[in-house]
Each structure stands twice: as C-alpha cells, then as structure tokens.
Amino acid sequence: xxxxxxxxxxxxxxxxxxxxxxxxxxxxxxxxxxxxxxxxxxxxxxxxxxxxxxxxxxxxxxxxxxxxxxxxxxxxxxxxxxxxxxxxxxxxxxxxxxxxxxxxxxxxxxxxxxxxxxxxxxxxxxxxxxxxxxxxxxxxxxxxxxxxxxxxxxxxxxxxxxxxxxxxxxxxxxxxxxxxxxxxxxxxxxxxxxxxxxxxxxxxxxxxxxxxxxxxxxxxxxxxxxxxxxxxxxxxxxxxxxxxxxxxxxxxxxxxxxxxxxxxxxxxxxxxxxxxxxxxxxxxxx
Amino acid sequence: xxxxxxxxxxxxxxxxxxxxxxxxxxxxxxxxxxxxxxxxxxxxxxxxxxxxxxxxxxxxxxxxxxxxxxxxxxxxxxxxxxxxxxxxxxxxxxxxxxxxxxxxxxxxxxxxxxxxxxxxxxxxxxxxxxxxxxxxxxxxxxxxxxxxxxxxxxxxxxxxxxxxxxxxxxxxxxxxxxxxxxxxxxxxxxxxxxxxxxxxxxxxxxxxxxxxxxxxxxxxxxxxxxxxxxxxxxxxxxxxxxxxxxxxxxxxxxxxxxxxxxxxxxxxxxxxxxxxxxxxxxxxxxxxxxxxxxxxxxxxxxxxxxxxxxxxxxxxxxxx
Numbered sequence: 001x002x003x004x005x006x007x008x009x010x011x012x013x014x015x016x017x018x019x020x021x022x023x024x025x026x027x028x029x030x031x032x033x034x035x036x037x038x039x040x041x042x043x044x045x046x047x048x049x050x051x052x053x054x055x056x057x058x059x060x061x062x063x064x065x066x067x068x069x070x071x072x073x074x075x076x077x078x079x080x081x082x083x084x085x086x087x088x089x090x091x092x093x094x095x096x097x098x099x100x101x102x103x104x105x106x107x108x109x110x111x112x113x114x115x116x117x118x119x120x121x122x123x124x125x126x127x128x129x130x131x132x133x134x135x136x137x138x139x140x141x142x143x144x145x146x147x148x149x150x151x152x153x154x155x156x157x158x159x160x161x162x163x164x165x166x167x168x169x170x171x172x173x174x175x176x177x178x179x180x181x182x183x184x185x186x187x188x189x190x191x192x193x194x195x196x197x198x199x200x201x202x203x204x205x206x207x208x209x210x211x212x213x214x215x216x217x218x219x220x221x222x223x224x225x226x227x228x229x230x231x232x233x234x235x236x237x238x239x240x241x242x243x244x245x246x247x248x249x250x251x252x253x254x255x256x257x258x259x260x261x262x263x264x265x266x267x268x269x270x271x272x273x274x275x276x277x278x279x280x281x282x283x284x285x286x
Numbered sequence: 287x288x289x290x291x292x293x294x295x296x297x298x299x300x301x302x303x304x305x306x307x308x309x310x311x312x313x314x315x316x317x318x319x320x321x322x323x324x325x326x327x328x329x330x331x332x333x334x335x336x337x338x339x340x341x342x343x344x345x346x347x348x349x350x351x352x353x354x355x356x357x358x359x360x361x362x363x364x365x366x367x368x369x370x371x372x373x374x375x376x377x378x379x380x381x382x383x384x385x386x387x388x389x390x391x392x393x394x395x396x397x398x399x400x401x402x403x404x405x406x407x408x409x410x411x412x413x414x415x416x417x418x419x420x421x422x423x424x425x426x427x428x429x430x431x432x433x434x435x436x437x438x439x440x441x442x443x444x445x446x447x448x449x450x451x452x453x454x455x456x457x458x459x460x461x462x463x464x465x466x467x468x469x470x471x472x473x474x475x476x477x478x479x480x481x482x483x484x485x486x487x488x489x490x491x492x493x494x495x496x497x498x499x500x501x502x503x504x505x506x507x508x509x510x511x512x513x514x515x516x517x518x519x520x521x522x523x524x525x526x527x528x529x530x531x532x533x534x535x536x537x538x539x540x541x542x543x544x545x546x547x548x549x550x551x552x553x554x555x556x557x558x559x560x561x562x563x564x565x566x567x568x569x570x571x572x573x574x575x576x577x578x579x580x581x582x583x584x585x586x587x588x589x590x591x592x593x594x595x596x597x598x599x600x601x602x603x604x605x606x
C-alpha cells in the first residue's frame with residue numbers, strides 16, 4: 001500500500017532523474033546533434049571541452065563570479081541580520097524591506113537592474129555622478145558586467161539574511177552577557193561567542209550559495225546574452241548555447257557532467273573542511 | 287530622494303500590519319522574542335547607549351532606503367512620459383503621470399496570453415506539487431514499509447543533483463512526445479513529487495502524533511482516509527509553505543520555458559517581458575510598468591502569506 005503512495009515519486013525518479021541521467025551519460029559519449037543521432041566517441045566530448053578556449057572562459061567567469069558573490073553576499077546578509085538582531089523595532093517591518101528583493105527574482109529583477117545600472121541614465125551612475133565619481137559602464141563593459149551581476153545577487157540575499165537572523169536569535173543571550181561581565185568588548189563577544197555559534201548557519205548558506213552561483217544563468221542571459229565579448233559567459237550559459245542554440249547535445253551533456261563534477265568536488269571539500277571551522281553545539285561533529 | 291522612498295515604505299508598513307502578529311504568535315518563526323530577558327543598562331553609559339542606538343537606527347534606515355531604492359526607481363519610471371525618463375539629474379515625480387504605460391504594450395504584444403499561460407502553468411504546477419509531494423511525504427512520515435529509509439535517502443540525494451544534467455535528455459524526451467512548444471513539459475514533471483517539498487512536508491508530518499493514525503485505524507479508516515482527513519488538514523501550514531515556494535518558482539521560472547516554448551503565443555510572462563526591450567524601440571517606461579505588473583502577484587502573495595514565507599525559509603534552512 002505504501003508503495004502506491006510513493007509511486008508518483010518513484011515513477012518520476014525513474015524517468016526524470018535516473019533515466020535522464022543515464023541517457024545524459026550515454027549522450028555525453030556520443031557525437032550527437034538534432035538530425036544525425038549518435039556515433040559513439042567515448043570520452044572525446046570530455047577531452048574536447050579541455051581544448052576549447054570558451055570552456056575555460058566559462059569556467060573562469062563562473063569562478064570569478066562565485067569568488068565575488070559568495071563572500072560579499074555572506075558579509076552583507078550577516079551584517080543586516082546582526083543589525084536587525086539588536087531589537088531594532090519594528091523588526092518585522094525592516095525584515096520585510098530587506099527580504100522583499102528575494103521574493104522577486106529572475107527576469108523582472110534583471111530588467112529592473114538593467115535600467116538601474118544604465119550607464120547614462122541609470123540610478124546608480126546618476127548618484128555616482130552627483131558625488132563626483134565616474135560611473136562604470138556596467139553591462140556594456142567587459143570589466144564591469146560580472147560585478148553588475150554580483151550586485152544584483154547581493155541585493156537579493158534576503159533568504160540568507162533570514163537564516164542568519166534565525167541563527168542569531170537562537171544564540172543564548174546569557175552566554176553573551178556572561179562574557180560581557182568577564183570583560184569582553186563587543187568585538188570579542190562577536191568573534192569568540194556569537195560567530196562560533198552561528199557557524200552551522202554560515203556553513204549551510206555558503207554551501208548552498210556556492211552551488212547556486214555555479215549555476216547562475218537568468219540574470220546574465222537576459223541582460224547580456226553572455227556578452228560583451230563573453231565577459232558573462234557562465235558555465236550554464238555556455239551549456240545552454242552549446243545545447244539549444246548549436247544543438248551539440250553530446251558535447252553539452254559532457255559539459256553538464258563536468259559542471260556536476262565541479263559542484264560535487266567543491267561541496268565535498270567544504271564538507272571536509274567543516275570540522276575545522278563549523279562549531280556544533282554539544283560537541284557533535286560530522 | 288527620501289520623500290519618495292518614504293511613500294513606498296509607508297505603504298509597506300500598512301501592508302505589513304497583519305503580519306505584525308508574527309512575532310507574538312511565536313510559532314517557530316524568526317519573530318521578535320517578545321518575552322526574551324532584556325537587561326537594561328542603567329550605568330553612566332546611558333548617553334553612549336542612546337547614541338549607539340541612534341547610529342544603529344541610522345544605518346538600518348540607510349540600508350533599507352538603499353534596498354528599496356531600485357523598486358522606487360522602477361515605480362517612478364513606470365509612470366513617466368517618455369520625455370521625462372532621460373533627464374539628468376533624474377526627476378522622481380514626473381510633471382504628468384502617464385498611466386498608459388501599463389496598458390499600451392498590451393496592444394503590441396499578447397500580454398493577456400502571457401498571463402493566461404503563466405497562470406495555467408503556475409496553477410497546475412502548484413496543484414501537482416501539493417498532491418504528489420504530500421502523498422509521498424505521507425508514506426515516508428506515517429507508514430512502515432521495506433526500504434523506507436533507504437528510499438528516503440535517495441529522495442534527499444536527488445536534491446543535490448544540478449538540473450543541468452537532465453536538461454538535454456528531458457528536452458529530447460519531450461520532443462519525442464511532441465510536447466515541445468506546449469505548456470505540458472512545464473506542468474507534468476511537477477506531478478511526480480519534488481524532493482525538496484517531499485522533505486519539507488515529511489518533516490512536518492513527522493511531528494503529528496502517531497496515535498491519531500492508530501485511533502483512526504481502529505475505527506476502520508483506510509490509509510487514504512487518514513491521509514485526506516487527518517494528516518493533510520493538520521499539515522496545512524507546511525502545505526502553505528510548499529504552495530508559496532512552488533508558486534514563486536513557477537512564476538519566476540525562466541530557463542525551462544526558454545527551452546520548451548518557441549512561439550510567442552505560448553510564452554509565459556518571464557519570456558514575454560524581455561521582448562519589450564528587444565522587439566521594438568525600447569520604451570523603458572513601458573518595460574518598467576510591465577515589470578511592475580509581472581511582480582505584483584509575487585509581492586501580493588508575499589504580503590498575504592508572510593508568516594508562511596518566513597517560516598518556510600527558516601525551516602528549509604534548519605536541515606543544514
């Protein structure tokens with residue numbers, strides 16, 4: 001009887017996950033396009049990737065984006081959460097404002113920011129101009145396109161902020177008070193009491209953020225289609241181009257597996273590293 | 287600058303009023319811990335303390351204004367006539383309000399169709415997710431069967447899989463089925479349960495006392511009865527969270543519609559919106575007005591169900 005209840009998932013898993021994965025693996029070892037189906041080529045598609053300039057470009061762009069967005073997003077989200085945790089009334093109101101950008105994501109946000117970051121008439125550059133700074137050309141410039149995408153992501157960091165806020169509220173005030181009485185200053189309390197106690201939340205956010213940033217697509221695609229001069233060609237964008245614009249399904253499948261491997265490796269490394277810096281209360285370690 | 291942001295924040299505050307009971311209800315959310323012991327510092331530091339609070343409020347306010355500004359900028363642009371858009375320095379309140387930005391583009395592009403498509407996809411995706419995921423979660427939470435824990439582990443592990451791997455095979459599968467350029471590929475997969483939502487519902491259903499099931503079984507209730515009459519009604523908060531997540535994901539989805547739909551008449555709003563800036567001479571005030579319309583349902587649902595939203599985010603993060 002129970003199997004009847006889980007049947008939807010079981011069937012879905014067999015078709016949309018396990019079946020699709022097996023098929024993807026098979027495709028990745030074939031030279032395939034829409035018309036001529038399959039000629040077995042073994043690992044040639046995987047080797048091909050490592051001979052492509054664009055592949056390395058995409059890897060570089062994705063890493064650069066991740067390197068910027070994960071630390072920046074973490075710091076901003078944590079800073080907001082810590083301020084709101086100081087009983088800044090009414091908390092619900094401030095929380096709503098800071099969280100709202102996370103509710104609207106995707107295309108609408110991309111279009112909105114395309115206008116906010118318009119080099120001539122956009123809000124940001126107008127403000128910069130007013131205080132006498134030269135505004136970058138954002139999505140029209142190779143150097144500033146990725147920072148632009150990062151800015152959008154950091155603006156939408158509300159989900160992380162909520163999780164940090166929940167983590168901070170679970171930290172006992174008694175512990176903080178006790179260290180205050182022992183003569184610790186505000187920074188020392190944060191560094192040695194609060195921060196260690198929220199490392200599980202930081203860990204969770206960093207892992208999910210890295211996974212998400214390796215898969216960034218919509219903002220870059222809507223705003224720049226990967227340009228200018230492939231400056232925002234992320235891994236998924238490259239994969240999309242190869243599969244659905246050039247119909248190199250075999251090669252694109254190989255790319256997907258390479259992306260999967262990269263994500264897996266990073267997650268593993270982070271999991272391994274967690275015992276060095278993630279503090280689980282009660283001394284429980286993974 | 288501050289003036290215009292003030293209006294938006296004021297309206298946000300009004301919309302927020304029903305949500306202020308959030309902290310008081312205290313149900314596992316991130317509400318304000320009202321009863322938390324608060325040690326008032328009555329020391330000579332008092333002046334310094336108030337100065338500190340003032341600075342803190344200042345920073346929080348400045349940050350909030352910064353965060354709200356893009357929205358205000360969008361709203362301001364959305365009601366401008368074309369000649370007021372490209373001004374340096376910009377104006378926040380146009381001389382005349384051009385409300386037609388909201389409906390003129392509907393004559394150039396089939397926006398009504400876009401919204402109809404999006405609503406269809408969203409409605410049937412959410413229903414599918416709710417029905418299938420709750421059935422599966424019910425079995426994992428309330429029933430005993432061979433291989434249950436191992437299968438559940440399998441459910442969890444599929445969450446880690448990046449969906450890029452299945453992108454091409456699914457595209458080819460739906461091509462074979464002749465579903466490309468229809469809304470079916472965007473709906474049907476949701477009727478087979480989603481790992482994340484199964485997990486969420488299962489965790490919640492575990493917290494319902496098992497005695498309820500036993501009592502019902504003694505009274506001769508079938509598993510379906512128990513599922514439908516006991517567990518689902520009691521799991522309503524979790525169902526709420528799942529529907530909000532599924533709704534937002536469907537409404538915002540871009541990559542899948544981009545792949546599966548290729549005729550304008552089948553587009554969802556996520557695909558239709560960017561057409562404004564590519565097909566005709568870009569009228570940025572119209573693009574912004576349509577962006578406002580496109581995010582309106584999201585904002586509305588957020589304010590109506592803020593409690594579920596915030597609890598859902600927190601609950602889904604706790605597993606870390």
